[in-house]
Amino acid sequence: MKIALFSDIHANLPALEAFFKDVDSRKPDAIYCLGDLVGYNIWPNEVTNEIRKRNISTIAGNYDFGIGRTSNDCGCAYKTDLEKANGSVSISLTNSLMKDEERAYLRTLPAHIKVEYQLNEDKLNLLLVHGSPRKINEYLFEDREEKSLLRIMHDADADILCFGHTHKPYHRILEETDGHKTRYRHAINLGSVGKPKDNDPRGCYVMLHIHENSSVLYLESVQVEFIRFEYDIEKAAKAVEESILPNDYAENLRRGY
Amino acid sequence: MKLVLLSDIRANLPALETALADIDSSKPNAVYYLGDLLGYNVWPNEVVQAI
Numbered sequence: 001m002k003i004a005l006f007s008d009i010h011a012n013l014p015a016l017e018a019f020f021k022d023v024d025s026r027k028p029d030a031i032y033c034l035g036d037l038v039g040y041n042i043w044p045n046e047v048t049n050e051i052r053k054r055n056i057s058t059i060a061g062n063y064d065f066g067i068g069r070t071s072n073d074c075g076c077a078y079k080t081d082l083e084k085a086n087g088s089v090s091i092s093l094t095n096s097l098m099k100d101e102e103r104a105y106l107r108t109l110p111a112h113i114k115v116e117y118q119l120n121e122d123k124l125n126l127l128l129v130h131g132s133p134r135k136i137n138e139y140l141f142e143d144r145e146e147k148s149l150l151r152i153m154h155d156a157d158a159d160i161l162c163f164g165h166t167h168k169p170y171h172r173i174l175e176e177t178d179g180h181k182t183r184y185r186h187a188i189n190l191g192s193v194g195k196p197k198d199n200d201p202r203g204c205y206v207m208l209h210i211h212e213n214s215s216v217l218y219l220e221s222v223q224v225e226f227i228r229f230e231y232d233i234e235k236a237a238k239a240v241e242e243s244i245l246p247n248d249y250a251e252n253l254r255r256g257y
Numbered sequence: 258m259k260l261v262l263l264s265d266i267r268a269n270l271p272a273l274e275t276a277l278a279d280i281d282s283s284k285p286n287a288v289y290y291l292g293d294l295l296g297y298n299v300w301p302n303e304v305v306q307a308i
Contacts, residue, residue: 055288105286107258108286108287
């Protein structure tokens with residue numbers, strides 16, 4: 001079984017179109033979007049409509065939550081004054097571009113999707129969130145302490161936890177021993193389709209491979225493939241430069257930062 | 258917010274087609290299928306493909 005998962009498009013239509021072309025050619029059994037459709041570029045309506053048109057099961061990101069409610073707060077953790085100033089231009093532009101129907105759609109997006117697979121005598125829980133199961137805008141970075149990550153997944157009853165928000169992809173396998181049995185939990189950050197920050201400017205998404213005869217007791221039951229795809233970065237960067245958005249965002253796209 | 262929920266299609270392609278036309282015209286925010294696509298009629302593959 002092949003499940004495609006993507007997130008953090010951030011109004012980057014050229015990246016989304018290239019993603020669809022790539023993912024369609026791989027024929028996944030299911031496809032899920034983990035939010036942050038809008039912000040930081042000029043195509044929030046177009047991105048929303050492309051996803052909606054395809055009936056893709058989608059959850060809300062923090063940016064979608066803010067824009068859906070015409071808020072000036074996207075729940076982003078900007079550190080410097082420059083980041084804050086840039087961020088406020090982005091949210092105000094996005095609010096002014098967003099049309100009523102597309103904004104209403106953002107408000108309908110749920111916080112989580114939980115998918116329970118039936119595997120032989122066992123079950124496998126796949127939990128999809130934007131930031132973390134506890135908070136839409138909590139950052140789960142790769143260096144999160146193992147005990148903390150395991151506790152979050154245990155409390156959420158997630159065998160596989162998929163999330164985005166940091167724009168930095170990773171897959172961590174966490175071992176949990178219960179009595180004499182060892183089970184495996186998988187924490188997967190999808191990276192970002194339209195605003196990668198891991199110094200690779202190509203778009204990023206995940207293809208999750210779950211073996212039909214699998215179980216949480218086998219490490220190899222779940223395989224995670226990070227797929228990078230080329231897209232017209234210049235088109236997306238020029239769109240930023242020709243808008244009122246800060247030119248920093250264009251440079252970030254070119255550098256993958 | 259409008260959610261459409263349907264189940265027990267039971268390989269009945271004419272019924273599913275009619276339901277889908279009706280659903281499209283009502284523009285829901287999401288559609289969920291609660292299983293039993295198959296059995297009791299001659300269009301199991303067609304129903305799976307349509308969904």
